Amino acid sequence: MAQSQLSLTKPEIDQFHADGYVLRKALFSPEEVERLNAVVNTDPAIREATYGLADASGATTELALWNSLGDDMFAAIARSARIVESLEAVLGGEVAFYHSKLTLKRPKVGGSWDWHQDYGYWYRNGYLFPHMASVFIALDPSRKENGCLQVLKGSHHLGRIEHGVNQGQVGADMVRVEAAMEKMELVYAEMDPGDALFFHGNTLHASSANTSDRTRNVLLCCYNRADNAPVFDRPNNGHTKIEALEDERVMDYADRPLDAERPFAKAAVDA
Numbered sequence: 001m002a003q004s005q006l007s008l009t010k011p012e013i014d015q016f017h018a019d020g021y022v023l024r025k026a027l028f029s030p031e032e033v034e035r036l037n038a039v040v041n042t043d044p045a046i047r048e049a050t051y052g053l054a055d056a057s058g059a060t061t062e063l064a065l066w067n068s069l070g071d072d073m074f075a076a077i078a079r080s081a082r083i084v085e086s087l088e089a090v091l092g093g094e095v096a097f098y099h100s101k102l103t104l105k106r107p108k109v110g111g112s113w114d115w116h117q118d119y120g121y122w123y124r125n126g127y128l129f130p131h132m133a134s135v136f137i138a139l140d141p142s143r144k145e146n147g148c149l150q151v152l153k154g155s156h157h158l159g160r161i162e163h164g165v166n167q168g169q170v171g172a173d174m175v176r177v178e179a180a181m182e183k184m185e186l187v188y189a190e191m192d193p194g195d196a197l198f199f200h201g202n203t204l205h206a207s208s209a210n211t212s213d214r215t216r217n218v219l220l221c222c223y224n225r226a227d228n229a230p231v232f233d234r235p236n237n238g239h240t241k242i243e244a245l246e247d248e249r250v251m252d253y254a255d256r257p258l259d260a261e262r263p264f265a266k267a268a269v270d271a
Helices: 010-019 030-042 044-049 073-079 081-091 118-125 174-181 247-253
Strands: 021-024 051-054 060-066 095-105 113-116 132-138 149-152 163-166 169-172 186-189 196-200 205-207 216-225
Touching: 010 021, 010 081, 010 196, 021 186, 030 073, 030 216, 030 247, 044 060, 073 081, 073 095, 073 216, 073 247, 081 095, 081 132, 081 196, 081 216, 113 118, 118 132, 118 169, 149 174, 149 196, 169 174
Parallel strands: 113 169
Antiparallel strands: 021 196, 051 060, 060 095, 095 216, 113 205, 132 196, 132 216, 149 186, 149 205, 163 169
16 A cells, blocks of 8 residues: 555654654545544434443543444544544554543533643553553634633653542542642644544643634544553553544545444543
8 A cells, every 4th residue: 555645744743752752734635534423412322321420520431432443434533544644653553442432521520631641541450561642633713712622741851650540530649730830841732634643652741611602513533552451451551553534535434324223432531
């Protein structure tokens, strides 16, 4: 398969290693985003699988999570060469699919997420090395007022920070986070639909509540380097080898329904 023309460039890969994240504008087309939103808004399987997690104030963000690849649009996105090849470059080897999830912040009521590292809880699932990363794909305009992602630039260099449970969320030790904030830049990752933020599993990130009158819906696809299989056998652990899908074939899956038997799961924290 020819290399994707949409994969991260060498300067973008260097930025990922330096900063712990890199933003790629318009990684997905308006047509691809429109189809994803149609599934999110109308598919009964998503509706039934969605559940809420409350923040410290009681405000709730809705989530749906799965750790297997089906034969639908979500799987096509997760397998797309533009993502897979980019992650192989930044993680230094073949990658495996861990899980995907939707985070849905409803207008005026969508909650916040505490500062955390994804590896802060993935570590507990038995992944020995932090050779893990996520791709945050905006399905709506993502702005400060509706709770866009915030990242602490360069924080992946801190290594794994201890995490504890707060109101059902898993958050990083705030003494460490506050000390890091004195030395590192806080970046509001404002995004348009179709933009994608690639970020390292140890990058500290958070998001505020949605105080606007519009939704902030996001698809997150999460990955692990293929030589870093979990050492614990747990139901929610994912480690599926990927055969990359040519970018131009993603829309071939646009009209395929979600598998009614898709196994959904639950997560303790999200963005």
